[in-house]
Amino acid sequence: MASLFGARQAQVRPLLLGLTLASCVLLGIEKAGLGWLLPVRSVLATMVVPVQYVAESPHIAMDHLIEFFSARSRLMRRNASLERELLMARSETARTDAILAENDRLRELFNLPARLPDDLLIAELIEVIPDPTRYEIVVDKGGAHGVAVGQAVIDSAGVFGQVVETTPLTGRVLLVTDPSHAIPVQVIRSKVFAIASGGGKGPHLLDNPPVTTDIVAGDNLVSSGLGRRFPRDYPVGVVTRVVKDPTQQYAQVVWEPSAELARSRLVLVVLGGRQDAEPSTDAVAEIGD
Amino acid sequence: MNPLRGGWLILLSLVGAMVLAVARVDAGPDWLAWLRPDWAIAVMFYWGVAAPSRVGPMSAWVAGLFFDVLLAGPLGLTGICLAFATYIAKRLEERLSLYTLWQQMAVVLGIALVIGLVKRTVLFLLDLEWSTWGVFGPALTTSLVYPAVAFVLSMAARRVELQGLSGQLGRAP
Numbered sequence: 252m253a254s255l256f257g258a259r260q261a262q263v264r265p266l267l268l269g270l271t272l273a274s275c276v277l278l279g280i281e282k283a284g285l286g287w288l289l290p291v292r293s294v295l296a297t298m299v300v301p302v303q304y305v306a307e308s309p310h311i312a313m314d315h316l317i318e319f320f321s322a323r324s325r326l327m328r329r330n331a332s333l334e335r336e337l338l339m340a341r342s343e344t345a346r347t348d349a350i351l352a353e354n355d356r357l358r359e360l361f362n363l364p365a366r367l368p369d370d371l372l373i374a375e376l377i378e379v380i381p382d383p384t385r386y387e388i389v390v391d392k393g394g395a396h397g398v399a400v401g402q403a404v405i406d407s408a409g410v411f412g413q414v415v416e417t418t419p420l421t422g423r424v425l426l427v428t429d430p431s432h433a434i435p436v437q438v439i440r441s442k443v444f445a446i447a448s449g450g451g452k453g454p455h456l457l458d459n460p461p462v463t464t465d466i467v468a469g470d471n472l473v474s475s476g477l478g479r480r481f482p483r484d485y486p487v488g489v490v491t492r493v494v495k496d497p498t499q500q501y502a503q504v505v506w507e508p509s510a511e512l513a514r515s516r517l518v519l520v521v522l523g524g525r526q527d528a529e530p531s532t533d534a535v536a537e538i539g540d
Numbered sequence: 541m542n543p544l545r546g547g548w549l550i551l552l553s554l555v556g557a558m559v560l561a562v563a564r565v566d567a568g569p570d571w572l573a574w575l576r577p578d579w580a581i582a583v584m585f586y587w588g589v590a591a592p593s594r595v596g597p598m599s600a601w602v603a604g605l606f607f608d609v610l611l612a613g614p615l616g617l618t619g620i621c622l623a624f625a626t627y628i629a630k631r632l633e634e635r636l637s638l639y640t641l642w643q644q645m646a647v648v649l650g651i652a653l654v655i656g657l658v659k660r661t662v663l664f665l666l667d668l669e670w671s672t673w674g675v676f677g678p679a680l681t682t683s684l685v686y687p688a689v690a691f692v693l694s695m696a697a698r699r700v701e702l703q704g705l706s707g708q709l710g711r712a713p
Contacts, residue, residue, distance in 0.1 A: 277616030
């Protein structure tokens with residue numbers, strides 16, 4: 252038997268050894284986080300875009316089918332309710348515009364730089380990374396559309412995540428619930444700053460808030476803009492449970508993301524961040540008020 | 541008439557494996573995600589057994605790169621796993637042809653278990669959460685879907701007259 256395979260093995264073994272070494276080198280580069288492989292990844296990822304579309308096509312087709320076969324009356328009801336929502340949103344926007352203008356004037360009085368409106372880009376989900384320990388999605392907008400690593404991604408309800416990798420045609424988004432994700436937040440009610448970490452499946456926690464922190468269940472969290480990665484004042488989540496044990500140094504604060512992570516197919520990429528020139532002064536000013 | 545002497549079927553089957561690897565299942569409980577078969581292993585192992593002259597560790601490794609970007613995993617991980625799967629398939633080719641379906645499934649289970657263990661270990665070393673289910677779930681389902689994969693691919697291979705089919709295993713298992 253050995254002689255039968257002998258010749259073939261002689262060729263295959265060094266090849267296998269070489270491939271193992273090549274893989275180890277690639278994995279080593281990945282672990283070191285050097286980023287040398289990004290151009291390669293980008294080329295390969297562009298080539299698999301059709302596969303992503305094919306895999307997502309049942310869902311896209313399903314959406315169209317549902318639309319196609321919906322009863323006329325249902326569509327009209329939906330249309331009417333959307334129109335009502337649009338009207339409400341418009342009036343809300345008009346009021347917000349006035350407040351923003353007032354805010355800008357006040358900021359001028361304090362010599363703070365004016366805030367620029369955010370540039371938003373609508374993106375559609377084309378893949379959910381299938382590994383259950385990871386909370387990442389791929390959207391259909393990439394470098395060619397102006398998407399870059401570090402940009403925030405939101406949906407209509409709140410912060411969704413951030414772009415961690417782009418190819419010319421697609422962008423990979425890390426969700427706020429991923430265990431490796433954290434976002435600086437502020438409690439609207441008490442203006443306390445904190446960091447909201449993703450907890451994967453389990454509870455999502457704030458990073459070590461002191462036990463004396465003014466946080467109660469039901470508090471709304473918005474992005475604080477500290478760290479200058481996320482734009483300010485987007486809703487991030489709601490505090491659902493607070494456990495304060497006086498013998499402990501830190502409180503246990505559980506929060507739930509407000510973005511519809513499992514349901515939104517359409518998301519918004521915040522292209523130009525609302526970058527404040529002096530975030531530290533800004534923070535001090537807000538703590539002071 | 542038959543581009544690449546039927547090799548396009550191998551490419552197509554790999555694309556199919558990629559689509560199945562990322563196809564989204566919305567319904568069902570969360571743990572269902574752990575039962576997603578490792579389609580790449582099933583397909584590459586089958587070609588390693590059925591057409592050993594057409595696939596080898598090198599082509600399997602290159603195919604693995606595409607799976608890695610698709611799954612947003614580290615480059616080179618799926619490649620080396622597939623290369624070993626093909627290598628073992630080629631080595632066992634003649635023996636496997638004598639095996640019953642159950643025995644073949646057991647072999648696939650063994651290979652998928654080892655590969656799953658290697659994969660999860662590497663991912664763990666790259667700072668991902670450890671998951672024992674991630675080792676056993678896919679291995680189990682991979683061996684369960686293997687007969688279906690082998691059946692479909694063997695029918696297709698004979699229909700498109702893929703060159704280089706090994707005699708006995710060109711047949712359905």
